[in-house]
Amino acid sequence: ILGLFAEQLVPGYKIRGRVEFRITRDADIPVDEEKEEDFVSAMAKILQNRMHSNPMRLEVSGKNQELIERLTKALDIDRDAVFEIPGPLNLKDLFSLASISGWEELKYPLWEARRPLPDDENIWEWISREDRLLFHPYESFTPVIRLLSEAAVDPNVLSIRMTLYRTSGDSPIVQALAQAAVEGKQVTVLVELKARFDEEQNMSWARALEQAGCTVIYGVEGLKVHAKALLIVRKEPEGIRRYAHLGTGNYHDKTAKLYTDFGLLTARTDYTHEIGQFFNSITGYSAVSRMRHLVMAPHYLKDKLLSLIEALIEQSKLGIPCRITAKMNSLADQDVIQALYRASKAGVVINLNVRGICMLIPGREFSRNIRVVSIVDRYLEHCRVFIFRAGETEDVFLSSADWMFRNLERRVELMFPVLSPPLKERIVDVLKVLFSDNVKAHVLGPDKVWERLNPPTPASAVRAQDLFHLRAEKERNLDQKAVKTDLEPIRRPKPFST
Structure with missing residues (x-):
């Protein structure tokens, strides 16, 4: 809008050309925590300096090469760090439009969350x-x-x-x-x-x-x-x-x-x-x-994961069916990846749901038993779930940590087992549904290319998030119909006395 009416902002001038641009600056400015006595003040100073830190990337929308070259030179940024974007530079700016009333036909239908705790429950x-x-x-x-x-x-x-x-x-x-x-x-x-x-x-x-x-x-x-x-x-x-x-x-x-x-x-x-x-x-x-x-990073979590994987390798060598089913945001830790490759070669079946970065390559000779799926849908897939199964024995863990070097060695994280059998079964079922998705799922191939799945027929379509919503809606309806456990008897009114 500003571009269309730019000449009205500078009356008397003719606009020869324009570009929209966005600068990404280096945000990784460390604090020397050993030397800084006042950590809070040091962090405040870092935030001030971040506004003037070195430019790392220049994004531009527009075709005026003269202006782009002038920006590149003024910012002293490498030409390889300049990206021409054919559209809006920051789609996040449009996010607030989704909350404006009206145009309901363009929005997702409302998915109401189930309230598992009744309001009158202690x-x-x-x-x-x-x-x-x-x-x-x-x-x-x-x-x-x-x-x-x-x-x-x-x-x-x-x-x-x-x-x-x-x-x-x-x-x-x-x-x-x-x-x-x-x-x-x-x-x-x-x-x-x-x-x-x-x-x-x-x-x-x-x-x-x-x-x-x-x-x-x-x-x-x-x-x-x-x-x-x-x-x-x-x-x-x-x-x-x-x-x-x-x-x-x-x-x-x-x-x-x-x-x-x-x-x-x-x-x-x-x-x-x-x-x-x-x-x-x-x-x-x-x-x-x-x-x-509880398993805590950076002290014990990585070793625990590696020992769980190695234990399945040994079990698989004895002929016991073994399986790893895991869900996370990113997979990049090389020690874990190498352990998964060894497990694959030993016959362990491995299913991974990785939404973001995945540095593991499935489907090769050393990873033929590994399948990697990513789901991109209405909700951002964020939970971390790790399931290790040998024969009929199954351990289910939840965690705050992804399988990345930074999470396992540079952060304080927790991994914790789910001990209640019904809750374990529920989590296992959630992952089964996620791996059956053929509408919003992408599969990573041995060529490191993601391929979107398509259901063979409309009747065979499985969209995991939609299925979870329908289950929650069904449970919510049952909650509303549930009979109260504390029944109140009807008694004859006491006679009125004067």
Whole structure:
């Protein structure tokens, strides 16, 4: 629009040519955490300097080569780093148009999330009865928000500990944490200031939480804390009880409606004890130790993955049918990739669902038993699930970590087993559906080219996300029809007395 009416902005001049351009600058400006005494001030200075850091890429929309050459020279950028884009430079700018009312026929039909926790259900009893698995966004993120909101004002809650990597601009999570501190609870929050492009917002939240009375940890020296964990300690008639949430995605109420993720709510004693150990280690109260259930990066997670793969290799050599089924955002760690190649050659069947970067090459002589699928659909596929099966024995893990070097060796991450058999079965079924998708799925070939699948007939079409939505809708309808368990008898009215 500006281009069309440019001459009105500069009256008296004739516009000879125009281009739209966007500059990408180097955002990887490290902080010397050993030398900087005030880490927060150092991060603030880094953010200021980022606006003037070296240009790394120039994107242009337009055909005026003279202007493009002038921009290239002025920015002192290599010609190989100049990309001519035949269209809008930043499609993200158009995202807000989707929320404007009207033109409903051009939008996706509304997919309403199921609310697995009834409004009149006591949340503490609901979690205490059994482990709960949340599958976002088909199931609402509301139970997590409600858990924190009720904990904030519950007089029996003693303490809350939590990690925050990314959250929304008006986060109810942060509001609940601040309220809990105001109510006199011991609240400790690790806010990761090094979360790329969310540094400024996280600094703002950290200051707000400190002002409310929370103890704020500004990350861990030399590492990013990417694990998603929440632990609440509550006083009950039977004694002290701990409630926990672990997830594959961020505590972000907005992206929980757009990204697919799993969250586990539990009050299992052995589990919550280890989550307490995890928080003790990242807040400096104890050394990192090996745990029975939780596996922590960068100390133990990569070794655990490699040992699980090697164990299947040995089982497969004995003739036992073995299978690895995994879902993640990216696969790039060379040690893991080489281990998967060895497993393939040993006869282990490997199915990988990788949404983004995949440096593994399937279908070659050394990887003929490996299949790689990627699904690009309405929701961004974000959950990390790892399943290792030997014969009839199956281990199911959820994790905050992708199989990348940065996740396994440069970040604090968590991988945790799902112990409840019904929840394990549910996760296994989700991955089966994902690998049956033939509408929105792409398969990676041995030539390193992605090929989109097409159903042989309309009747055989399987779109995983649509199927998950239909299941959630069916469950929601059943929830609405469910009969209350507490029946209220009808009695004769008491006589009125004067």
